[in-house]
Amino acid sequence: MEQLVDNDTERKEILKRYRNLLKAYKSPLSKGDKRLIRLAFNMALEAHREMRRKSGEPYIYHPIAVAQITAEEIGLGTTSIVAALLHDVVEDTDITLEDIERTFGKKISSIIDGLTKISGVFDQNSTSLQAENFRKMLLTLSDDVRVILIKLADRLHNMRTLESMSREKQLKIASETNYLYAPLAHRLGLYVIKTELEDLALKYTEPEIYKTIARKLEQTRKDRTKFINEFSEPIKESLGKNGFRFEIKGRPKSIYSIWNKMKKQDVPFEEIYDLFAIRIIIDTAEEKEKSDCWKVYSIVTDFYHPNPDRLRDWISIPKANGYESLHTTVMGPGGKWVEVQIRSKRMDEIAEKGYAAHWKYKDTANAGNENALDEWLHKIREMLENPDANALDFIDDFKLNLFAEEIFVFTPKGEIKTLPVNSTCLDFAFEIHSALGTRCIGAKVNHKLVPLSYKLQSGDQIEIITSAKQNPREEWLGFIVTAKAKSKIKAALKEEKRKTAEEGKNIIEKLFRQHKISFNKGNINEILSCYRIPSSMDLFYRIAIGAIDLKNLEDFNTSGGQIKIKVQKKDEHASLEQLVKEIRGTSGSLVIGDNLNKINYQLSECCTPIAGDDVFGFITDNEGILIHRVNCPKAIQLMSNFSFRIVKAKWTSQKEIIFLAGIRITGLDNMGVVNNITKIISSELKVNIRSINIESNDGMFEGTIMLFVHDTEHLNKLIRKLTALKGILTVSRIDNN
Ligand code: MN
Numbered sequence: 191m192e193q194l195v196d197n198d199t200e201r202k203e204i205l206k207r208y209r210n211l212l213k214a215y216k217s218p219l220s221k222g223d224k225r226l227i228r229l230a231f232n233m234a235l236e237a238h239r240e241m242r243r244k245s246g247e248p249y250i251y252h253p254i255a256v257a258q259i260t261a262e263e264i265g266l267g268t269t270s271i272v273a274a275l276l277h278d279v280v281e282d283t284d285i286t287l288e289d290i291e292r293t294f295g296k297k298i299s300s301i302i303d304g305l306t307k308i309s310g311v312f313d314q315n316s317t318s319l320q321a322e323n324f325r326k327m328l329l330t331l332s333d334d335v336r337v338i339l340i341k342l343a344d345r346l347h348n349m350r351t352l353e354s355m356s357r358e359k360q361l362k363i364a365s366e367t368n369y370l371y372a373p374l375a376h377r378l379g380l381y382v383i384k385t386e387l388e389d390l391a392l393k394y395t396e397p398e399i400y401k402t403i404a405r406k407l408e409q410t411r412k413d414r415t416k417f418i419n420e421f422s423e424p425i426k427e428s429l430g431k432n433g434f435r436f437e438i439k440g441r442p443k444s445i446y447s448i449w450n451k452m453k454k455q456d457v458p459f460e461e462i463y464d465l466f467a468i469r470i471i472i473d474t475a476e477e478k479e480k481s482d483c484w485k486v487y488s489i490v491t492d493f494y495h496p497n498p499d500r501l502r503d504w505i506s507i508p509k510a511n512g513y514e515s516l517h518t519t520v521m522g523p524g525g526k527w528v529e530v531q532i533r534s535k536r537m538d539e540i541a542e543k544g545y546a547a548h549w550k551y552k553d554t555a556n557a558g559n560e561n562a563l564d565e566w567l568h569k570i571r572e573m574l575e576n577p578d579a580n581a582l583d584f585i586d587d588f589k590l591n592l593f594a595e596e597i598f599v600f601t602p603k604g605e606i607k608t609l610p611v612n613s614t615c616l617d618f619a620f621e622i623h624s625a626l627g628t629r630c631i632g633a634k635v636n637h638k639l640v641p642l643s644y645k646l647q648s649g650d651q652i653e654i655i656t657s658a659k660q661n662p663r664e665e666w667l668g669f670i671v672t673a674k675a676k677s678k679i680k681a682a683l684k685e686e687k688r689k690t691a692e693e694g695k696n697i698i699e700k701l702f703r704q705h706k707i708s709f710n711k712g713n714i715n716e717i718l719s720c721y722r723i724p725s726s727m728d729l730f731y732r733i734a735i736g737a738i739d740l741k742n743l744e745d746f747n748t749s750g751g752q753i754k755i756k757v758q759k760k761d762e763h764a765s766l767e768q769l770v771k772e773i774r775g776t777s778g779s780l781v782i783g784d785n786l787n788k789i790n791y792q793l794s795e796c797c798t799p800i801a802g803d804d805v806f807g808f809i810t811d812n813e814g815i816l817i818h819r820v821n822c823p824k825a826i827q828l829m830s831n832f833s834f835r836i837v838k839a840k841w842t843s844q845k846e847i848i849f850l851a852g853i854r855i856t857g858l859d860n861m862g863v864v865n866n867i868t869k870i871i872s873s874e875l876k877v878n879i880r881s882i883n884i885e886s887n888d889g890m891f892e893g894t895i896m897l898f899v900h901d902t903e904h905l906n907k908l909i910r911k912l913t914a915l916k917g918i919l920t921v922s923r924i925d926n927n
Contacts (some may be wrong), residue, residue, distance in 0.1 A: 200248060204235070207254045211271070214262040223268040229293060230275040237283040245354040252347060253278060259343035263383060265543045266339060273301040274340050280306045304337035305344075338374065345371045346383055349390040364394040379511035379544035388446035396449075403445045406459050414440065414466060421468065421522050424493045432489065434482070435473040442466045467529040471538045479534040480505050483516045486532045494520035497527065505537075507598055510608045512540050597648040609646065613671045616642045619654045620675035627675055628682055629656035643669040661686060668824075687731055694730030698740070705743055708751045720745065720755045780807045780839040782817060790814030791839075793849070797822035797925060800849035802902030807837040815839075821925065841901070848898040850880065851905055852924035858917045859891040867918075870911050871897060877908060894924065 208231055212219065219227070234253050241249035257274035260266050272294060279285045280302055287306075291299035349367055352360050368391040375384035393400040418440030429436050443451075443465055451462050470490070474482045483505055490496075500519035508514045514537040522528035533541065595611040599618060607621055615635065620627030633640055634653040646652065662682040670676055698717075702709050714726050721738060723729045732738040746753040782791065782805070791807060797819040799805045804820040817839055818824065857863055864884055871877050877897050884893035899905045905923065912921045 204248060204250055204254075207251065207258075211254055211258050211261065214258050215271070219268075226268060226272055226294070227275070230272040233285065233293070234275045234279055237279045237285050241282065243351070243354070245351060249278075252351075255347045255350075256340065256343045259346055260340055263346075263543065264339050264343060264380065265539075266336065269298060269301070270336050270340060273298050273305070273336065274343060276302055277305045277340055277344060301334055301337055301340070304334065305340060308337070308341060335378075338378070339380075342371060342375055342378075342380065342383060346387060349387060352390065352394055360394045364391040367391045368395070375544075377511055379509075379513055379540065381513075381544070382542045383544075385444040385446070389444050392446045392449060399449055400445060403448055403459060407442060407445070407448075407465070410465070414442070417523070417526075418466070418468065421494075421528060425470070425490055428489045428492065429470075429486065432485070434486070436486075437471045437473075439469045439471070440466050441469055463526060464529055467531055469531045469533070469538075471533060471535055473535050476534075476536060479536065483532045483534065487516055487518060490518065490520060490530055490532070494522055494528070496520045500529075505533075507606065507608075510596060512544070515541060597646060599646050599648065600651040602651065602653045604651075610671055613646050614642065614669055615640060615644045615646065615652060615654065616666060616670055617672045617675050618646060618652050619656075620670075620672065620678055622654070624674075624678045626654055626656060627678060628662050629658065629660045630654055631657045631660050642666070688727070690734045691727050691730035692734075694732070694734030697733050698730065701740060701743065705748045705753075706751060707743075707748055707753055713753050716746070716753050716755060780815065780837050782839055782841050792816055794818045794822070794824075796824050798849070798851055800851050800899055800901060800905060801841040802905075805839045805841075807839040809835040809837065819925070848878075848900060850896060851899050852894060852896050853905075853909065853912075853921060854924050855884075855891075855893045855895065855912065855921050856919045857891055857915075858919070859886040859889050860917055863891070863915070863917045864893075866915055867893075867895075867912060870915070871895070871908065875904075875908055875911065877904075 212224075212227070231254075235250050238249040238253070243249055243252060253275045256277060257271045260270045260274045264270075276285075276290060276294075276298070280287055280290070287299050287303055290302055345367060348363065352363060355363065367387050372384050372387040372391065375381075375387060389400075422438045422440070426438060448459070448462055448465065451457075452459060455461075470486055472479075472482055472486060497519045500517070502515075502517040504513055504515050504517070514533065516532040517529060518532075519527050519529045596608050597611050597613065598606055598608050599613075600606055601622070607618065609617055609621060613621075615633035616627060616630055619630040619633070630642060632642060632655045633644065634655065635644060635646065635650050637651075637653075662679045664683060666679050667676065670679065698714075699709050702713070707713055714729070717740070718724075718726065718729055721729070721732075723732065723738075729738070733740065743753065745756050747756055780791065782801075791814055793799050794808075794816045799817050799819045805817050806820060807815040807817055809815050815837070855867065868879070868882070871879055877899060880896040880898065882893065882895045884891055886892075897908075899908070909921050909923065912918060
C-alpha cells in the first residue's frame with residue numbers, strides 16, 4: 191500500500207488535480223485562502239493516505255473532485271472548498287472534529303459535523319430510518335445550506351464514478367439519487383446538477399433505454415444543428431444591428447426528460463418534437479436586464495409567431511428557487527414549435543448554478559428574510575420543527591412539493607404568494623398563517639365566494655373568511671396540497687383528539703368515584719382488555735364521543751376499589767385494529783352479503799355500490815365498515831390517506847340481495863318514450879323502480895331513475911336494453927350522488 195501511494199506518477203497526478211482545483215476558483219485567491227486550502231488538502235491527503243476507492247484509485251481523488259464541483263459547478267468559496275476536501279475524514283479516518291476545529295475554526299468544523307451526520311444516512315435498509323435521516327439532513331440545510339450543497343457535490347461525484355460499484359449498489363444509489371437528491375437539487379435551483387443526476391440515475395436504472403436515447407440524440411444531432419442555425423440566423427443579425435452583446439445556444443433536453451416525455455405522451459423518440467430549446471443570453475447591466483429581455487422578445491417575435499399560451503415571464507416574478515428567465519414558444523421553420531429562453535448573463539448563472547452561488551455568507555448573523563431562498567429555508571424549518579409530523583408522511587408530503595409547478599396569487603393587500611399548483615384556498619390560508627388556516631371556513635376569490643377546497647389559479651386574489659368556531663377536520667387532508675398545511679392539520683387533529691379524550695377521562699373518573707373504584711392503571715387496563723382497546727387515550731376518546739358506553743359498569747364486578755371483567759365483550763365492540771386483523775386474518779377480505787362473520791357494514795351513499803362492482807371496505811370510527819366503489823372519488827382520497835383503515839371486500843355469489851342503483855337517461859322528447867322506458871324496466875326485466883324523475887326541455891329530456899338490481903350484470907343488461915330504445919341518446923349509471 192505504502193509504496194503504491196508513494197508511487198511517483200500517482201503523486202504527480204494528485205498534485206495535478208490539486209492545481210486544477212485551485213484554477214477552478216473564479217476570483218484570485220488571497221494568500222490566507224490559499225494557505226487554508228493547502229492545509230486542508232494536506233490534512234486530507236495524509237488522513238486518506240492508505241485508502242483506495244473501489245476503482246483502485248487513490249482515495250484523495252474523491253475529496254479533490256468534490257471540492258472541484260463545489261467551486262466550479264456550484265460557485266462556492268473557500269470555506270466550502272476546505273469543508274469539501276475534509277468531508278470524509280471524520281467519518282473514515284482518525285481525525286476528530288476537535289482536530290478540525292483547532293486548525294480551521296468553528297464554522298468549518300460545524301459544516302463537517304453536519305456532513306458526517308448525514309453521511310451513511312441511507313445505509314439503513316428501513317425506509318422510516320431513511321425518512322428520519324432525510325429530515326435530519328433538511329434540518330442541517332436550514333442551519334447552513336452549504337452542508338447540503340457539498341453533500342450534493344459528493345453525490346454527483348459518486349454518481350459519476352458509479353461504474354466500479356456492484357450492480358446492487360448501483361441500483362440502490364441511483365434510486366436514492368432519483369428519489370431525493372435530484373429533487374433537492376431542483377428545489378435549490380441547481381439545474382445543471384439536477385439534470386446530470388437524473389441522467390446518471392437513468393443510465394444505471396434503465397441502461398438500455400438510456401443508451402438508445404443517447405444514440406438517437408447523437409444520430410439526429412447534425413439535423414438539429416442545421417435547424418438551430420437556420421432558426422437563429424435572422425435573430426442574430428437583428429440583435430447585432432440593435433447593439434446587443436449576446437450568445438445564442440441550442441440546448442438539447444436531457445435524456446431523462448426526453449424519456450419522461452416519451453412515457454407521459456406514450457410516443458416514440460421520433461415523435462418528441464421539442465428535443466431542444468434555444469437560449470439567448472444577453473450581456474447587459476442589471477438595471478437594464480428586464481427591458482432588454484423584452485426587447486429581445488420583440489425581435490424574436492418579429493420573425494416567428496409566438497404561441498400566446500406559452501409565454502412565461504419569470505423575470506417580473508421569479509420562481510421560488512430564484513430562477514429568472516423569459517420563455518416563449520414560437521412557430522419556427524417547417525412548422526415546428528421552438529421554445530426560446532431569453533435571459534441575462536446574471537440570470538443564466540443563477541439558472542445554471544442556483545441561487546446558492548449568490549448566497550452571501552455572513553459569519554455574524556442570518557441575512558434575514560431578504561430573498562426567496564431564505565423564505566424557503568424558513569418554511570422547511572417550520573415543518574421540521576413540528577414534533578408530531580411522522581417522518582414518512584413528512585417525506586412524502588415534502589417530495590410532492592419539491593417537484594410541484596408553481597402558481598402565484600395575491601393577498602387582499604396585493605402581496606404576492608407562491609404556491610404549488612393545485613393549491614386550494616385552505617392552502618393559501620395556512621400559507622399566510624396557521625391560525626388563519628385552522629379557523630378558515632371559506633374564501634372570496636376575486637370577490638366571489640368559494641369553498642375551502644376551491645383550486646386557485648395564477649393571478650387570483652384571495653380573501654380568507656374565518657370563524658372562531660371552526661376547527662381543523664380530517665377531510666381537509668383530502669384536498670390540501672402544501673406540506674405545511676398538511677402537517678399543521680395533522681397536528682391539530684391529534685391535539686383535538688387529545689382534548690376530547692380528556693373529557694372521556696373525566697367521565698370515567700366520575701363513574702369510578704360513584705362506584706368507589708380507584709382510578710389507577712390496573713383498573714383502566716381491565717377496561718381496555720374488556721373492550722380490546724390498545725391505549726387509554728383511545729378508550730377515553732371513544733367514551734367521549736359515545737362510541738363506548740360503560741353502562742354504569744354493569745359488565746364488571748366491582749368490589750374493594752377494584753374492577754374485574756364479568757363478560758368478555760363480543761366483536762361488536764372490538765377495536766379498529768382488532769377488526770382489521772380479524773378480517774385480514776380469516777379470509778383476507780370482507781365478504782359482503784355473507785352472514786357468517788357478523789361484521790357491521792353499510793354500503794356507502796356517495797357511490798352506491800352494487801354487487802359486482804369493484805369495492806373495498808373503509809373502517810369508520812362509529813359506523814362500522816363503509817363499502818365504497820374503487821372508482822369513487824372519495825375512495826382515492828381515503829385509500830391514500832388512511833390505508834390502514836382499508837380492507838379488501840368482495841361480494842358473495844348469493845343472488846337474493848338487492849341494491850339501489852341510479853341511472854341517468856337523455857333522449858329526444860317524443861311521446862311514448864317515457865312509457866317505453868318504464869315498460870322495459872318493470873315488466874320486461876322485472877326491476878322495481880324506487881323513483882323516477884324526468885325533465886324535458888326544448889325537445890330533449892333528461893331523467894334520473896333509481897331502481898333495485900341484483901348486481902352489475904343485471905344493471906348492465908338493463909342499460910343495454912334501454913340504449914337500444916328509439917329516441918334514447920345516452921344511458922349511464924350514476925357514479926356519484
Ligand atoms: Mn464522499
